[in-house]
Amino acid sequence: MVYLLWLSLCLLCLSLHSLLTTSSPYPNSSTQLCHEGERYAMLEFKNNLAIDDWNFDCASWGQVPYAKTASWKAAGSDCCQWDGVTCNPLTGHVVGLDLSCGKLQGTIPMNSTLFTLRHLRSLNLAFNDFSPSRISPEFGRFQRLKRLNLSNCFFTGKVPLTIAQLPQLASLDLSQHLFSALEMPDFNVIVRNLTGLRELYLDSVNVTSEATTLLSLTNLSSLMALSLSRCNFFGPLPNLLDGEVPSWLFNLPSLKMLYLANNQFSGQLTIIEDVASNNTTRLEYIDLSGNMTQGSIPNSIFELVSLVFLNLSSNNLSGVIELDMFCKLKNLTHLNLSHNGLSVLTKSSSTISSNVAACPRLEILRCSSCNITEFPDFLRTLENLIDLDLSNNKIHGDIPKWAKDIGKDSLSYLNLSGNFLTGGLDLQWTNLQFIDLHSNMFEGPVPIPPPFTIVLLASNNNFVGEIPTAICTLDSLQILDLSYNSLSGEIPRCFKNATSPLSVLDLRSNKLHGTLPSSFGEYCSLQTLALNGNQLGGQLPPSLLSCQELEVLDVGNNNFKGTFPYWLGSLPELIVLILRSNSFHGNVGTSKGKYLFSKLHVFDISNNSFNSTLPSSFLHCFKDMMNSIKNRGELKYLGQYYYEDSVTLKVKGYNLKFVRIPTVITTIDVSNNQLKGEIPEVIGDLVSLWWLNLAQNNFIGRIPPSLASLSELESLDLSSNKLAGQIPEELASLTSLEFFNVSQNRLVGPIPQGQQFATFENNSYLGNLRLCGNPLSKKCGDDEAPSQPPLRMVQDGSDFEYEGPFGWTIVRIGYGCGTTIGLVAGYYIVIVRNPVWLLRLARRLKNASN
Ligand SMILES: *[C@@H]1O[C@H](CO)[C@@H](O)[C@H](O)[C@H]1NC(C)=O
Ligand SMILES: *[C@@H]1O[C@H](CO)[C@@H](O)[C@H](O)[C@H]1NC(C)=O
Ligand SMILES: *[C@@H]1O[C@H](CO)[C@@H](O)[C@H](O)[C@H]1NC(C)=O
Ligand SMILES: *[C@@H]1O[C@H](CO)[C@@H](O)[C@H](O)[C@H]1NC(C)=O
Ligand SMILES: *[C@@H]1O[C@H](CO)[C@@H](O)[C@H](O)[C@H]1NC(C)=O
Ligand SMILES: *[C@@H]1O[C@H](CO)[C@@H](O)[C@H](O)[C@H]1NC(C)=O
Ligand SMILES: *[C@@H]1O[C@H](CO)[C@@H](O)[C@H](O)[C@H]1NC(C)=O
Ligand SMILES: *[C@@H]1O[C@H](CO)[C@@H](O)[C@H](O)[C@H]1NC(C)=O
Ligand SMILES: *[C@@H]1O[C@H](CO)[C@@H](O)[C@H](O)[C@H]1NC(C)=O
Ligand SMILES: *[C@@H]1O[C@H](CO)[C@@H](O)[C@H](O)[C@H]1NC(C)=O
Numbered sequence: 149m150v151y152l153l154w155l156s157l158c159l160l161c162l163s164l165h166s167l168l169t170t171s172s173p174y175p176n177s178s179t180q181l182c183h184e185g186e187r188y189a190m191l192e193f194k195n196n197l198a199i200d201d202w203n204f205d206c207a208s209w210g211q212v213p214y215a216k217t218a219s220w221k222a223a224g225s226d227c228c229q230w231d232g233v234t235c236n237p238l239t240g241h242v243v244g245l246d247l248s249c250g251k252l253q254g255t256i257p258m259n260s261t262l263f264t265l266r267h268l269r270s271l272n273l274a275f276n277d278f279s280p281s282r283i284s285p286e287f288g289r290f291q292r293l294k295r296l297n298l299s300n301c302f303f304t305g306k307v308p309l310t311i312a313q314l315p316q317l318a319s320l321d322l323s324q325h326l327f328s329a330l331e332m333p334d335f336n337v338i339v340r341n342l343t344g345l346r347e348l349y350l351d352s353v354n355v356t357s358e359a360t361t362l363l364s365l366t367n368l369s370s371l372m373a374l375s376l377s378r379c380n381f382f383g384p385l386p387n388l389l390d391g392e393v394p395s396w397l398f399n400l401p402s403l404k405m406l407y408l409a410n411n412q413f414s415g416q417l418t419i420i421e422d423v424a425s426n427n428t429t430r431l432e433y434i435d436l437s438g439n440m441t442q443g444s445i446p447n448s449i450f451e452l453v454s455l456v457f458l459n460l461s462s463n464n465l466s467g468v469i470e471l472d473m474f475c476k477l478k479n480l481t482h483l484n485l486s487h488n489g490l491s492v493l494t495k496s497s498s499t500i501s502s503n504v505a506a507c508p509r510l511e512i513l514r515c516s517s518c519n520i521t522e523f524p525d526f527l528r529t530l531e532n533l534i535d536l537d538l539s540n541n542k543i544h545g546d547i548p549k550w551a552k553d554i555g556k557d558s559l560s561y562l563n564l565s566g567n568f569l570t571g572g573l574d575l576q577w578t579n580l581q582f583i584d585l586h587s588n589m590f591e592g593p594v595p596i597p598p599p600f601t602i603v604l605l606a607s608n609n610n611f612v613g614e615i616p617t618a619i620c621t622l623d624s625l626q627i628l629d630l631s632y633n634s635l636s637g638e639i640p641r642c643f644k645n646a647t648s649p650l651s652v653l654d655l656r657s658n659k660l661h662g663t664l665p666s667s668f669g670e671y672c673s674l675q676t677l678a679l680n681g682n683q684l685g686g687q688l689p690p691s692l693l694s695c696q697e698l699e700v701l702d703v704g705n706n707n708f709k710g711t712f713p714y715w716l717g718s719l720p721e722l723i724v725l726i727l728r729s730n731s732f733h734g735n736v737g738t739s740k741g742k743y744l745f746s747k748l749h750v751f752d753i754s755n756n757s758f759n760s761t762l763p764s765s766f767l768h769c770f771k772d773m774m775n776s777i778k779n780r781g782e783l784k785y786l787g788q789y790y791y792e793d794s795v796t797l798k799v800k801g802y803n804l805k806f807v808r809i810p811t812v813i814t815t816i817d818v819s820n821n822q823l824k825g826e827i828p829e830v831i832g833d834l835v836s837l838w839w840l841n842l843a844q845n846n847f848i849g850r851i852p853p854s855l856a857s858l859s860e861l862e863s864l865d866l867s868s869n870k871l872a873g874q875i876p877e878e879l880a881s882l883t884s885l886e887f888f889n890v891s892q893n894r895l896v897g898p899i900p901q902g903q904q905f906a907t908f909e910n911n912s913y914l915g916n917l918r919l920c921g922n923p924l925s926k927k928c929g930d931d932e933a934p935s936q937p938p939l940r941m942v943q944d945g946s947d948f949e950y951e952g953p954f955g956w957t958i959v960r961i962g963y964g965c966g967t968t969i970g971l972v973a974g975y976y977i978v979i980v981r982n983p984v985w986l987l988r989l990a991r992r993l994k995n996a997s998n
């Protein structure tokens with residue numbers, strides 16, 4: 149992915165470069181057009197803003213971050229020739245200013261000289277960082293302004309009413325795709341006045357208004373494009389007014405583009421019904437995805453003959469609809485019906501099929517979760533299909549033979565995941581780049597991906613045989629996930645000089661044997677190497693060091709041997725290292741060197757035969773664990789766009805399978821080795837640790853009181869060692885601690901009382917004959933009465949599964965999306981069957997993101 153982005157970025161750079169070098173509107177510089185006052189105004193404006201090298205992702209919007217103002221110079225230059233400036237060739241006045249994606253940072257106060265540029269007709273400041281300032285009311289002073297573009301500028305607060313005083317405004321773009329704290333409570337006042345508007349984009353501006361305020365749009369007879377996605381409109385969509393005006397949209401005869409996605413509208417899809425019944429509509433683009441409406445799709449939708457783009461995904465639409473009816477819309481290229489309650493029929497009833505020939509223009513067909521039971525017949529006619537998503541349906545059986553002719557030379561995205569497809573598979577589409585087959589019942593050998601494949605996801609099928617060596621010849625492959633199949637044989641040697649920019653190789657839970665190829669090649673670009681749960685052996689090849697971008701290395705549950713691969717410490721990005729359940733032995737530690745293992749968050753070497761001490765110097769390497777995790781910002785997960793890393797960790801005696809790995813998780817598990825010596829005091833410096841497991845080793849000495857510094861610690865397992873002395877009183881201050889096990893040691897004296905310690909039971913202390921105090925029956929003085937821990941309810945969770953007494957239970961607690969019925973049901977299972985700490989974990993993950 150990174151590689152692709154770079155490539156496209158470079159192409160953009162090139163094209164931008166050629167544009168900039170040739171597109172100056174007044175190549176003839178012998179005459180100075182520039183007005184002195186305007187030159188001064190622009191220079192002042194520039195000087196009051198910083199150039200910020202933090203460049204957010206303009207590239208995704210086809211922009212290249214570039215400090216246009218950097219070239220603005222005072223002395224002797226014609227300001228009409230500055231980057232981003234356009235002048236009227238006759239008058240010399242500045243009429244256009246386009247500083248979009250210009251790396252500007254700062255605020256635009258009321259007295260900014262920008263507002264003296266009275267002749268401006270077009271002002272574009274999109275993709276700059278003006279946080280945390282408001283949009284100044286002075287923007288209302290540009291009496292000649294036709295186009296105002298303040299999109300993605302990180303403005304906060306209310307949009308000023310003065311915007312409504314721009315008499316000539318034809319295009320207004322305040323949309324905020326990256327981050328939004330912009331509000332427009334006066335939507336109807338502002339919009340009603342802007343009668344000349346042809347384009348209005350307010351995506352993610354918080355309007356918080358009833359849908360009926362959309363009636364203020366009825367004045368805008370020139371409106372061609374309306375985009376109000378995620379604006380917080382709610383309530384039923386306006387339809388009839390006074391029983392006279394048929395529909396608010398009928399007065400918008402020019403409207404071609406209607407984007408109202410992701411609001412909280414309710415009611416039925418009447419807009420479509422009403423629009424369609426009037427022949428004046430020119431609508432070409434309709435996006436009503438996300439929480440819009442319910443009911444069934446009205447047949448009148450097939451009257452919208454100009455439609456090119458129709459997205460009705462993620463609504464509550466229900467009912468039965470025949471897919472090939474959409475072929476009546478001859479110009480339709482993009483159809484998305486995914487994630488509704490629809491039952492989409494793929495066999496046309498006889499009455500229609502005669503009328504409906506084919507959908508020759510359809511390029512994108514997305515129908516995920518459409519209750520489809522058969523491979524749609526009408527796909528046969530789609531010669532130009534580029535994108536096909538039939539995931540999460542109920543399609544059984546083999547893929548029909550004719551399927552390979554669908555978009556034979558055009559298909560680039562194919563998602564058939566989450567069905568019941570069987571048989572073998574022949575991927576003969578020449579242009580296929582993205583292939584998702586996961587969670588089906590495909591059999592036979594892994595299909596050989598076409599030459600341009602970038603992503604192949606084929607986990608959870610019944611593929612057998614060896615990994616095809618043809619995979620090494622794919623120049624573009626970035627993500628290969630063949631986990632949870634029955635693949636056998638060895639990992640192909642050819643990986644060592646594979647030319648592809650592979651960033652994810654996931655082969656977990658197969659039956660692979662042999663050793664790792666002795667070299668992953670000079671150009672290893674792996675970020676994830678997951679080989680857990682195979683029968684691989686031998687040593688880890690030092691060539692892994694060429695994988696300088698490696699973040700996740702999971703070779704657990706294999707037969708790898710050898711000493712501790714300390715040299716992995718110099719992989720600068722390594723976050724997750726899992727060596728669990730292999731035959732590693734000898735010393736744990738590193739050679740001397742700075743910044744070894746400095747980013748590590750998950751360190752699991754349990755169930756091996758390490759028999760050294762746990763050196764202080766080694767623990768001191770874990771620099772990132774020494775940083776407090778508070779305020780790390782948004783909850784992030786490891787992984788790529790199409791692939792999320794997952795991992796199984798043993799926590800508190802349970803196997804927790806993280807379907808996604810939140811980056812906040814920090815854990816050290818060295819249990820079940822023969823480690824000896826004392827527990828190093830410096831372990832108390834790893835202040836962000838969540839889970840620490842030193843159980844089943846030969847540690848001696850005291851429990852270091854420094855553990856009390858681990859304020860995030862949730863689970864501490866020191867059981868089955870030879871620890872002596874008292875349990876440090878200081879540990880009582882660990883208010884996050886939920887699991888504590890010091891059983892089977894040689895501890896003596898009173899158990900700390902109060903706080904979390906009131907919640908631990910007998911079995912935390914078993915096998916320490918000389919411990920006393922609550923909860924043990926052996927008294928050693930006055931005890932405080934144990935208080936019951938409050939049972940806290942949790943609103944949010946994370947996706948994980950856990951292995952409880954009844955085997956694997958899938959506890960898929962959707963993270964962060966609030967309170968739908970499904971989620972509540974999810975919690976219910978947790979409450980009834982799982983320990984309370986699972987819930988707390990879920991909440992903790994949520995809190996870590998705030
Ligand atoms: C520069 O432009 C002006 C006005 O367009 C024109 O009259 C003049 O001939 C041009 N000079 C040169 C050197 O091209
Ligand atoms: C704008 O006002 C601020 C004080 O509010 C002042 O410091 C600044 O110099 C003024 N800028 C201009 C260009 O007048
Ligand atoms: C606003 O500017 C951005 C960046 O140049 C551009 O992507 C977007 O299309 C513009 N909006 C309008 C309505 O032209
Ligand atoms: C509406 O626009 C006119 C100029 O076109 C202006 O005089 C008037 O103040 C505006 N109304 C509001 C409410 O801003
Ligand atoms: C939108 O604004 C309303 C009213 O000001 C506020 O209650 C709500 O929290 C805001 N929503 C978002 C997502 O900011
Ligand atoms: C169609 O729209 C026009 C206005 O563009 C309106 O005058 C007419 O009544 C509408 N027809 C129907 C059947 O609603
Ligand atoms: C719309 O116009 C077409 C001809 O352009 C006509 O066949 C059809 O009956 C009209 N539909 C309505 C509802 O008026
Ligand atoms: C739908 O609404 C729910 C709750 O209002 C929200 O959590 C969810 O993100 C919305 N979905 C979309 C696609 O907008
Ligand atoms: C379909 O698209 C073509 C151009 O691609 C256009 O000429 C034609 O008018 C469109 N049909 C309708 C019904 O809008
Ligand atoms: C899915 O389709 C089957 C028939 O194929 C039907 O019995 C079932 O009710 C449908 N489910 C939904 C949710 O519509």
Ligand SMILES: *[C@@H]1O[C@H](CO)[C@@H](O)[C@H](O)[C@H]1NC(C)=O
Nearest residue numbers: 620621642643644645646647
């Ligand atoms: C890998 O290298 C070997 C020899 O070094 C060569 O024979 C083979 O063709 C190479 N394979 C690829 C895919 O480049």
Ligand SMILES: *[C@@H]1O[C@H](CO)[C@@H](O)[C@H](O)[C@H]1NC(C)=O
Nearest residue numbers: 733734735757758759760761
């Ligand atoms: C560790 O175990 C190995 C055998 O696996 C043994 O040779 C070595 O002496 C042990 N080291 C220590 C420090 O006990």
